[in-house]
Structure formats: C-alpha cells, structure tokens
Amino acid sequence: MVYKILLLENYDNYFSLFSSEEIELKIETSIGNPLVGLAINDTLLLGIKEGSNFKVSLIINVTNIISGRLIIKKMLEVSIRVSYENTMEIGSQLPKVIDITEDEYKRILSEMISNYNDVQPQSPVNQLQEILPENQIPDYESRNRLITGAPGTGKSSFIDTEFKDKYFANEKLYKRIMFHSRYNYSNFVGSYKPVPIYIKDVENEDKYIYICEDAVTQREIQHKSSLTYEFVPGPFIEILENALNHPNSNFLLIIEEINRAEAADVFGDIFQLLDRDEENNSKYSIKFNADVMNYLAQVVINEGRCYKAHTFVRLPKNLYIWATMNSADQGVKKLDTAFKRRWSYKFISINEYEKNMNGNLKKDIILKINENVSYIINWSTLRKSLNAILVNKDIAEDKLIGPFFMKEKEIVDPDDFKFKLLLYLKDDVLRHKANQVFKYNTFTEIIENFDNGKDIFHDTIKANLKGISKYNAVEG
Template sequence: MAFTEKFDYIKSILEKEYKVKIKEDDYDAFIIKQLSESNCIVKDIQSNQSHIAITGAQMEVFPYIYSKKYIEENDNKMKNYFVIKVPVNIYRNNCEKISENYIEFKDQEVLQEDMCVYPRSGGSQIQLSLKRNGDSQNFLKFRELIKPNDYLILMKKQNLLEYDGFIIEQKYITEKKYNSVVEIDRVSDKNITFVTKKNIIYERKLLSFPHQRIFFGAPGTGKSFELNRQAVENFEIDEYERVTFHPNYMYGHFVGAFKPFPRILKTANGDIKKDADGNIQETIVYEYVPGILMKQLIKALKNPNKNYLIIIEEINRANVAAVFGDIFQLLDRNIEGNSEYDIATSRELQEYLKKELTGIYNERLGKDFSRLYLPSNLYIWATMNSADQGVMPLDTAFKRRWEFEYQGVDNLNEQDFENYEFKINHSQKCNWNDYRKELNKRLSNLNIPEDKLIGPYFISKSILKKNIVELTKTIRNKLLMYLYEDVAKAFRSSLFAEGKYSTYSKLCEEFDKDALSIFRNKIEIEIKEIISEKLKNTNEGENEKEINVAEDLNK
C-alpha cells in the first residue's frame, strides 16, 4: 500500500510555494485538515476553544490513552489524567512565508515542538493541542499562523512517534477533496511505533482552593497551622515559599528591585585588575534582585504543569498597598485562574524576564516581555490577626480580591486537648482547654470582640506538649500579660477579683496561689489532685516537679 497522488500534490505545493522538501519514504501516515474559524487561535484573544477535533479514520494516525473511568463511566475528573505529548517539527521556510519572524528560529531550519493528544466525546474523537499547560509555546504560535480555511498537514514519521507539521494557505488548494484526508502506508504489521514514557505528561493537579485566600481569626486559633497543613498536602516542598510581613517590608522585598553590587574589574586576559599599590579594583553595578513573588512567578511560568504557592504570614502587619504596588491589578483572576488584566513591565524587569525565560514564549507576556500577569498555577495564601495592635488596615478594594476563611476560637478537635493540663495551685491542676473556654465566656460578657478571644493554640503546640511546669509558666507569663496589658486593659475591675490585680506582679502572685480565683467570679471547672497521681507514679519523677511548681515558677 502506497500513498496516492494526494501526497504528491501536497509535496509539490510545499516545494514550490514554501521551499520545503519532503520525501515519501520518511512517513507512514499523514492527514490533511481544513480548519474552521473555531479551530484557529487568534493572537491576543483569550478563548476557551483551543483544540483541533479529529474524528473517524484520521484518529488512527495519533495515539491516545484509553481511560475506562472517563470514556465508559463519564467520570470528568479523569478527563486529563494522562495526556500524550508528541513531538511536531515545524519548518522555518513554511512559517516565514506566512509571517516573517513571527516564530524565532534563530539559526535553525527546523524546530521540534510539543503537541498534546487526548480523547474526548466518549472516545469517539480525539483532540489535538492543549493550549493551557500543554503545548509548547512555539507550537501555539505555529497555530496562530493558521487562518480560517487554511490547511493543517500532519505527517507521521516512519515507525516513530514524531510528526512534521505544515501549513498550506487556502489560496494554494482549491479542490474540496482535500478538506479532510487521511492516508496510512504501513508496510507490514511488524512496523511498530513505540510510545515511550518521555511522550506522556501528567497534567497539573487542579486545586479546588481559591487562588488568593486569607485565614483570619482570634490569636491562637491555628491559622498558620491550618494553612501549613493544606500547603503540605497540596504542594511539594519545593513548590511553596513563606514570608512574614512587617512594617518595614516593601515592594522591593516582595516583588523585586534594582540593587547595587560591587564587581571586581578584570583585564582583557581575565586577570584581576589592581591599582599601582596592588589594591583590587572594583566598580558598582546594578542588578535586578527578585523578591519572593517574582521568584515563584518565574517558576510558575517555566513549569506550567506544576502548582506554586506563596505563603504570607501576618499580611496586615505591612502596608499592603505599598508592598503589592501594581501587582494589585493582577489579583483579579478570570474563570481559568489567570489574571484578568495585564500590567506593563519596567525596563529593568523586562531585562530580567528575558534572562530568566529564555526560549519560553508566552503570548500574554509579549515577545519583548512588556506585559506581566499571574498564571493559574500560582497561588497566594496568607494569615491575618486583626486583634494585634499596630496592624495596617486592608482597604475594601484589596480585600475584595481575596477569599477570607475564618478560624473560630472553638474550631478544634476536643480530644487533641484532653491531656494538656497545668497547675492551678500547690496540689491541683486543670485542663487548659476547659480553662480557656470559661475565660472566653467572661470576655464575651464584657463585649470583648471575638477576634480578641483566646484560641486553643494561643499557647503553641510545642509548649502544650511540654511538662506541666513549663506549661504553667507559659500560661502565667503569656496569658496574664495579654489579659492585663491588652484585651482587658479597660475592663480589669470587671474581669479580675478585687484586691488581686493592683499590679501585674500582684496578679502573677495570685495566679500562683490559685489560678481559678483571680477572676471576679471563680472559674468552676473540673480539677484533679496531683498528689493522688504521685502515688500512682512514684518512679516517674515528673510529679516531684509538680509538687514544687510554686517555687519553680519564681526561679
């Protein structure tokens, strides 16, 4: 079986009009497909339509991975679980004839690019090209050269999972019989095309979380803990970075800035240049130093099949309007998760992007990297504690671009706190969580805002897990200070018992005597005797410390 005159016809057009020579023996199959407007990619116009549908006999020319869950059971989650990425060679003469210098070939006549192949419509069709997170950028530019009613030619190499791709403009083919053509010339069933693991890509994991979210709540509600748990579960360790905002944190730290660096001067021979006294000569040069956002953004643009995350602790402790600057405009995301709008880049940032993204084309960035946006695989999550003093307010426009997730003061697993106990007097102890909840009731009765109440992790988990002596010290020093100097400063007489709060040191002394009786109405919760435990655990020694805790606390 050999190719018909249709191959010769296409071959003659390629040679005559595009100065591209091909040989029949190099191929074992080819397709000709006239593309409609819906199959074309229009430059600078965002569209959900990005594929080329292949049906019928033309499907035999391309491999795809069968998914029973998707094709037979219609499980949409399995739609792009596996995608085959096949190499397609595009030719300089073919592309230059259509649009000169649109694709940068440099000194090469042929570029090998990537095209995705995957099933759709219950397996009754396959689709070529995956615009988002799939095809190489030069292949997408190749597709942008195709105008409605032009012809796409894909020729499969003999026994190889590799194709040559050509465009023939509509004006060179006038016969309708070329609208949809497929020919296969497989000499024998021993001619096998092997699909190797390098041809298969795993699509980026799609996350169900918002791209920008802020965890907020009272002190100690586990905001950082919950954010970090979700980061570890959904991102690899090299995919997320953490930063803490503070009042002196600025745009140059977060995004990037031009900074001076000393550089040692060298001679034409590469030797270090020295003055007459033998001192090394230096000069000052300026380089663009990226901040955490720019570093993560570059990773996301280079690796569109991976997700990246920026974690911001205490986002409202800095002036966010100054820190984000023009990046604020990029926080508006479209339905795909990309920035709705682009921003113009500065000259120094353009040069940095050119250096970091060499060989990577992205139509939204522009050929000269004059524009910038946040891609759908970049996430920004933050924590915020509005109860802290001296924090910066977030304006309404900024907040509107984030999803807020409240961490309640009692949003916890009660069983996790059953064993966290501290000393309330010389011989008795109580549960930290019971104590905290009763204290919150009293604060609420004084109309203290919820974001100033005591969360279960107000005392960090590392301290809660320590022995009773260390935990008691921390509760006395940290909790009492917070109550006395901050949250209940204006309500001391209403919260604390008469004669027990004249000074902070006086309050600490009364706490050592009886931690339940320092309040106006004594806290009534379950208490346990320490001595009875000592009789059960005479060999452990830990209870020895508990008996002498009053002395230990004052050391």
C-alpha cells in the first residue's frame, strides 16, 4: 500500500476541541494567513475559513496528526481555491504532499513516537497510534473464558502462566481489573466526569497551566479553580479502542472475581456482544449510548465489520476476555445461566497445580505463637488432611483449601494463620457444623486455647488430622 505524508514543518499548528464530533485544526503560516482544517471522524478538510464560510482546498483521510506531520492513507480530492479578501492564490502555500511506502510509514511513526512521547495530551483523535507487536495466538484459545475453582487453587496464576505471559508480554496488550460489590456499568464502560481545566506547572507549583482547549501552545495563568466535564473511558472501552485500532495485535482483558459484582448489570448491553460468530467476532452488534459512541468516533480510526462511527460496535476477534470466579465466599453473586453459557469454562481441581507450590510449603515450618508455645506446620499435609475431613462432613468442593490458599510468610505469622485459616474454616466453610471439627463454639475460645498450646480440634477428627503438632523446644 502507498501512503502519503503531508509535511507541515513550516507551520505552527494547534488543535482545539469544540464539540464531541469535530476537531478544528488551525495552521498558521509564516505570513499570518491561516489554513484551517476541519476533522470530522477520519476526514480532514483543509482550506480557508472566514466567519461561517469554509473554502475547501484539500480533502484527505486522516491516520495520524501530531506536531507538524500528518500521515494520510489516501488522497481523496485536491482542488486549489482562492483565499478571501486579497484573492491571493494559496496553492503555493499548501503543504507538500509526497508518496511514501508502508515501511517508510512505519519508520516515521516509530520516529514520531520517540520524538513526541512528552508532548502534552491532545484530543484523542489526534493522538499517535502506536505500533504494537503482532502477538499470534492459536485459534483454539477461547475468546471468553471463566476460570473457576476453590480458594487457593491458582486461578489467577493459571491465566498468567498459561495465557498472559505466553502471548501478552507487552503490558500495553492487556488490562487487569477486579470486580467488587459496588462496581457498575459506568466503572466498566465509562462516563462523563469532572476534570480540571488547570494543572500545576511542574517547574513552579505557584503557577498553573491552562490545558482546556490548547494543550500544545500552553500559557501560564493565575491560580484559578475551574472544572470541565469530559467522557472518561472505563477499562472495557479502553481495551476495545485498542483492539479496533490495532487489528494485527491481540488484546486481553482479565477480570478478577467476576461474580463479586452483579456481572449481568455491569456488562449491560455488552452482554449481547459476548456471542461470537465462526470468525470469533461478535455475532450481534450494539449501539452504545451517545456519550460512548461519540467518544469512540474520536479515537477509533478503523471502520469495518466490527465498527462504524456512530452506528454500531462488535467485539473484534483480537479481543479476549478471561475472568476468574469463586463461588465459595459469602459475598459473591450468582451468575445467571444466560450469562454463563456465553463463556467457556476451565475448572481447576483442588490439587491440579500443587506441583507449582513453593517447595518450603511441603516441608516442616515452625509457627511460633509465643515464648512457650510453637507448632510444627507442614502446609501440604495439613491442608490435604483438612480437606479429607471436610469432604467427610459433606462440605462442597468449592470450599476446600487449595495449595496457594496461604503463603509461607502467612504460615509463620500467628495472626495470619489464625485469622486466614482457622476463621475461614469456622465462619465460611463449616458454619453451623463448626462444632463437628472444633472443640469450642466461639472463635475467641478457639484462638485463646490455640495460643496456650491446647488442642482446638475435636477428638473425633484428631486421628485423621496431620501436618500440625506442638513443637517441644527442649526436644527440638
């Protein structure tokens, strides 16, 4: 493909955002005669503007605009018009347009990235589209995947070692977020939020810089408290934007604890996008609310099957959404069947990744409670014997204890051991069956006796409980 470059080195240019759909580009010539560009979506009209009249000189397709150089893919129309008032022809003043190859195009982009990374932020449509690595992924990998299993089985570790670290080494190719009980659609997708018009000058904290309309030619002003409202994208829209703009790269959104929020409410209309066709794009399209669609029109430069400005959006095949879920905790929500069937599943069994456990957790570790009381803990043995006891008490598998439930530093910390393991067993796992495993009814009694070196487990299970014993300092 042949690209074209519009060279503007002889002009001082700046951008001003005056609506959600249009960007005005003003190019001040050395003799003061302004060439004005009006960018609508991905089309730039370059010409002369006087009042409400706009005389077109160039119509071009925008790929990138930044600091004096405009890269364009296709010249749509070139026509020389006459300027106003002095009727001077502006043809000689037009920037030079030259053909460049695709390799030259990529080289120029890389050079621009290097040279202009520190340029003040401009309107999203004018930001440089960075060249990202093309990370090929086997087609059998699921686009939407839920990883489930008991606490500590290594769900997040599975995503990292088996997927993220293999294919998404560049941190710009993935995002990791966590759902919680107050997480909602606006957090996930984005919303209008107040943002400051003025920021402090990094070189002089007593001065503020005006950044609202003209981020390139900044001017210092007196301290003034002022806000404006802008659409601030959430993590889903941010990664969707990247996937649409970079079809040759793959992107991953990792959602930890997806069922801690009302997942169907958080996804909202995105729910419909989760159905994928044979090419792994969304089978159906949606049209977000005007705020989101206007934002996407500013930042997405590629239109096609998965996106048309102000019209529709689909998930592209290069966007993966993987999530973890744990049904054991009391604070989690239930995922409805319609939502779940749009995902593929990976269930991690209780001992599946025990081989990846820290080797010290398979050895005896001293847990010192105080000067008089210590215990010998073998975590691997202890958790397996506890799991066997819990299964015998008809405890559900998703409440059993995985190999990564506790770290080595937590096992040797008395408070962590008591409040992470013993309290979990009593309040979250056993609940009304706690007296079948513990000798005492209250957690206070359990930890007081544990601190004093007394048996806290019921006599009926002591024969099957292994991996924990009192440590005799004299004999040790």
